[in-house]
Amino acid sequence: MLRKTILVRSLSMAFGVAAALPAMAQQAPAEPAVQKVVVTGSLISRADKETPSPVQVLSAEDIAKTGYTSIAEVLSNLSANGQGALGTGFSGAFAAGASGVSLRGLSVGLTLVLIDGHRMAPYPLSDDAQRQFVDVSSIPFDAVERIEVLKDGASAMYGSDAVAGVVNIILKKKFNGFNINTDVGNSQHGGGKNYKVAATGGIGDLENDGYNAFISAEYRHADAIKLSQRDSNDWASGDWTRRGGLNLTRGVPNAGNSFLTAGSSPFLYNPAGGVNNASSYQFLDPNCNFVKYRAGQCTVRDVVSNLQPESDKFNVIGGFTKKLGEDWTLALKASMFKRQSTNGRGLLAGNSFSPITFAGYTALVPGQTPAIVNRVPSTLLAANNPLNQLGAPARLYGYIPGVPNTSQQDNSSTATRFAADLNGSWMGWDIAAAAGFAKVKTETEYNGYVNRVALYNALNRPTNPFNPLGGNSAADMAAIAPTFNNQAESKLTYADLHGSRELMQLPGGPLALAAGVSWYKKELNAPPPDLLSQGIAGNGSAYVFGEETNTAAFAELSAMPIKNLEVSASARYDHYDTYGNSFTPGAKFKWQAHPMATLRGTFARGFRAPNAAEVGTASSTFSFHAINDPILCADGVRTTPGNVPAACGFTPAFVQITNPDLEPEKSKSFTLGLILEPVKNLTATIDYYNIKVNNQINTESGLPDYVPSYVRNPAVPTDVAGPNGTLITATPSVGSIAYATSSYVNSGSTQSRGVELDLAYRFRAGDIGNFRAQLTFNHMISYKLTQLGEEYELAGTHGPSVVSGNTGNPKNRAQLTLGYEKGPLNFTTTLNWVSSYSALDPSIGANNCADAAIGVGGRTYFANNDNITPDNYCTIRSFLSTDLNATYKLTKNLTLRASILNAFDRAPPIDVATYGNAGNLTSYNATLHQAGAVGRFFSVGASYAF
Incomplete structure (x- = not known):
């Protein structure tokens, strides 16, 4: 007659099996050696699976x-x-x-x-x-x-x-x-x-x-x-119009971008005529015009984002x-x-032209104080620029051809x-x-x-300027988008x-x-x-x-x-x-x-x-929540005369030290x-x-008690809210916020x-x-x-x-x-x-x-x-x-x-x-x-x- 000896329950649970050792009925059952293991959190081996720690x-x-x-x-x-x-x-x-x-x-x-x-x-x-x-x-x-x-x-x-x-x-x-x-x-x-x-x-x-x-x-x-592959779903769509918000699809003008944004066709814009005036616009691609643009029909589908x-x-x-x-x-x-x-x-705005001015980049060089470099004081295309047919200095909106539409790593x-x-x-x-x-x-x-200095040097060349529609030389592209x-x-x-x-x-x-x-x-x-x-x-x-x-x-x-x-x-x-x-x-x-x-x-x-x-020895740049510029948008309302709409509800940059x-x-x-x-x-x-x-x-x-000391860019002409909801070009009292430093603290x-x-x-x-x-x-x-x-x-x-x-x-x-x-x-x-x-x-x-x-x-x-x-x-x-x-x-x-x-x-x-x-x-x-x-x-x- 045979009988089974079962190992202790804890060992059975630890190894997921039941052990059975046969022994003759007239013999004393053999005691199996208890196998011990070291469990994470201890240095002492044990046979019990359940430890004092979970x-x-x-x-x-x-x-x-x-x-x-x-x-x-x-x-x-x-x-x-x-x-x-x-x-x-x-x-x-x-x-x-x-x-x-x-x-x-x-x-x-x-x-x-x-x-x-x-x-x-x-x-x-x-x-x-x-x-x-x-x-x-x-x-x-x-x-x-x-x-x-x-x-x-x-x-x-x-x-x-x-x-x-x-x-x-x-x-x-x-x-x-x-x-x-x-x-x-x-x-x-x-x-x-x-x-x-x-x-x-x-x-x-x-x-x-x-x-x-x-x-x-x-x-x-x-x-x-x-x-x-998913943008037909609400959670992956930028169009929030039927949800009480804006259409954030790339290329759609709306209140959030002051009705001026890069679309599928580059265009020049004369701010003197206002955003609602068709004669203020010069579209460089016949596939888009003012009517289509304002109707949201010159969009850029994001096919690059993962x-x-x-x-x-x-x-x-x-x-x-x-x-x-x-x-x-x-x-x-x-x-x-x-x-x-x-x-x-x-698909980032960083891959589009800077329409008014370019504030520069924050340079983080080890051992040096952060600096704003490569500022472009004015990105307006002059009235005599070969691309400009509006008869006045104009802004250039659009995505830069030949540059990947995402900052990719x-x-x-x-x-x-x-x-x-x-x-x-x-x-x-x-x-x-x-x-x-x-x-x-x-x-x-x-x-x-994008190297903005190289870009605007090429756009303003008197001969053979950079073409916003593409077909530019390999040398230009290597300098502009290295x-x-x-x-x-x-x-x-x-x-x-x-x-x-x-x-x-x-x-x-x-x-x-x-x-x-x-x-x-x-x-x-x-x-x-x-x-x-x-x-x-x-x-x-x-x-x-x-x-x-x-x-x-x-x-x-x-x-x-x-x-x-x-x-x-x-x-x-x-x-x-x-x-x-x-x-x-x-x-x-x-x-x-x-x-x-x-x-x-x-x-x-x-x-x-x-x-x-x-x-x-370390540093980084970061941003974490939206603010209203305490000077350029003190009341937080984009349409208040004198406010800079871009300074309302924006996310400032911080340099970590x-x-x-x-x-x-x-x-x-x-x-x-x-x-x-x-x-x-x-x-x-x-x-x-x-x-x-x-x-x-x-x-x-x-x-809660942090009071940032903002480093600002120089004041330059920009979009400012005018009377009755209009948008005018003016130079505000101070420049936009470039960054503030923030130290680690206990x-x-x-x-x-x-x-x-x-x-x-x-x-x-x-x-x-x-x-x-x-x-x-x-x-x-x-x-x-x-x-x-x-x-x-x-x-x-x-x-x-x-x-x-x-x-x-x-x-x-x-x-x-x-x-x-x-x-x-x-x-x-x-x-x-x-x-x-x-x-x-x-x-x-x-x-x-x-x-x-x-x-x-x-x-x-x-x-x-x-x-x-x-x-x-x-x-x-x-x-x-x-x-x-x-x-x-x-x-x-x-x-x-x-x-x-x-x-x-x-x-x-x-x-x-x-x-x-x-x-x-x-x-x-x-x-x-x-x-x-x-x-x-x-x-x-x-x-x-x-």
Whole structure:
């Protein structure tokens, strides 16, 4: 007679299998060796999957069942991923092409991303030119073994940045055999077609042969999704006339542009005759005339802007593991992740002629004070200019022929990494030593930037002037629209050593100690492109130079003083050569009060060290919300006589400067949770989290008491409001605002509080099959920003726009996975839900619906109504996408799969406050609702293993 011995439930859950060992009835059952693992957030191995800290584990199988083919897509749908996250849908971002995770909505800079438990070199182009992060879009999909998401502060273990949590991406360590995967997919509405092929091969069995060697390679291509493939939808259309606003389609004259704008045909305009006089216009192309122009029939369709950039990714990773005898193993790993993408800010006015004057560019040259250079005092074409037949000096409106209609950046990112890990036992200690080097290099080619001085010199040549209709010489185009390149590089070198051991047995279990030391050095060399820094082809680009060295010692003590109670304490001491020292303690407990109920909790201090962009040699230009010029539009009304309409509701530029006296950001956090197993196969965890970050490093322009000192351009003739709603040309008392400087400062705090539920259930229905369900739900109770004593509640709003980007801050996010399997068939449905949120941001003064569309990145949707936003756009509705994925094991070696993403083709909700797609005039949130912009997406694939 045989009987089965089942491993403890925690081990079964950790590895997803039930172990059964046969034994003869008359023999004592053999006790299996309990396999222990080290979970992210601790240095001490354990057998229990559920730790005192909330940890979400995504296995390679879980990841494959999503139907996605990139790690960035998988992580973007985490319920804990919130405000400030970076997606690849916003192709005009500072960190164009990259993707980052923002746990608890506290920004990518406060979420630490590890690879195999070690730090990775950050992306050289920081988020908003400030926050450093690891680009998860370049991580190879098929090389991932699992992802562990620690939703708790962990600076006591990992040091800087681990304030909101840790994402530990664990790559394959060994492989035996050969496996090939292929996928191809396409969007129902056009664009986005992708295909992927990946192969992994390995030899050697670590136990029998004493070694294992493997290599994995992956290539993925994705076509761009163009705005023109979606512009029939409301959220992608610039025409707001039937929604109470303006027609913002390029080439349509309206109240927001004073009825003068570049269209499909270049034209000259004599301001003396007024905008309503047909004789004031000279159209250079017979396909457009005054009647057509005023009727909105000379539009320029945006066929260049991307809703999702074209990208190519090639990744290769190789590993070699060798048993050195006894318990010692040496693991060597090398990898290269390469991504290429085409990014741009859409069809911009920067690619059109300057009709009145050109104020110049802001030049950002390292080591020099920002300067306005290459100003063109008057761009009017003289009455005797060969192009001008109006008999008076005239303005030239139109797009510059031969210049790309988008300021485009072809971005290439190459991440290389070398790592060595030595593990073994010595005198009762489990030892782990590691050393490595990582480098991320970006190479960017810039197109579509205009040298205005060269342009107007060519337009005013007495002979053979530049032709606004095209057909100009290659020499002219090379001078007017140069193509130029730039490189940026980020490096990380690290080494660490730690050991752990059991010290003694207590009544409830072991007393264990872990201790270690670590060292790393970061180097960032991100110069500005020459032509941009000199103000020749556009406004100065961001640049950063700097390095930091960190040395740290850390320890963890874990004890089980009584049965079913686990307590631990940890501490870390860091020394930075940039500012000094930080000490961060932490404590945790877990108490099984009942076989069906366990209570757990944590307390942690954390910090983020100021980085090179904040304290090094760095600068950037930015803008974040619309204002009325305090002199040129003091009352905010475009039609008030004497006001300059272009100075009403416009977005000024700021030049960011560093502050070498910054102190670290500091945090306190705690969690309190329940682990419930009320019935067999049903588990639930409910965790409350509370994270407060003090001493935050923000730009001072976002503070309530900030009074900008504007640098103005010289006063020149411009459009000024005249009596009875007319428009006249006059020279105002002062010039337009060029920029204001804004320094980084330690100011205020942010507190994020919420509750997260993780519910899992499995049901075996015999011959019918097996069912599974898992729900992760995050509810944000509160998100408070405090600045200079002013407190703003931002949960469920669009804030904080200034602190970590204008990506929206919904209170609720959820992911529900439903699965069914029978024999070779496996079917999974995944529902990703984001709750509604307000378009307002009280932290920047957007306190009522009338101001909703003029916040960060605000536009003139409703300039015909004094920029008052209708109430129905005050709330961004909820969004639900449903993904279907099926796999079928056709043979022992061959598996087929198919998926439909956003199966019900849900469109993204309209968001008038987001800046995510400012260049192409779309009105959806690319961070939260990109699946809606893509639309229904089909893919099929196959894998073969032998």
